[in-house]
Amino acid sequence: MALFEPTANEDELRANLDLLQETREIAHIKEYAVKTRVARKYDRRVVYRDFQEGDLVLRKATLGAEKNKLTPKWEGLLRIAEK
Structure with missing residues (x-):
């Protein structure tokens, strides 16, 4: 049976928070890349x-x-x- 350790729990929560921030940054970069690609594809069809x-x-x-x-x-x- 594992006992609850507040310091270990706090460390795990901070590590999880750091990973979450990194995941958000990666998602933001991917979102920007997709929006840029879609804009370029749309702009190719525009007749000036x-x-x-x-x-x-x-x-x-x-x-x-x-x-x-x-x-x-x-x-x-x-x-x-x-x-």
């Missing part, structure tokens, strides 16, 4: 557009008083006045 003065464009519609599935999502054609 460079508009010039005088181009006709559509603008995302600002939500008015009423929003439903028939509300237009874009408004325009608008001409770019200045860059």
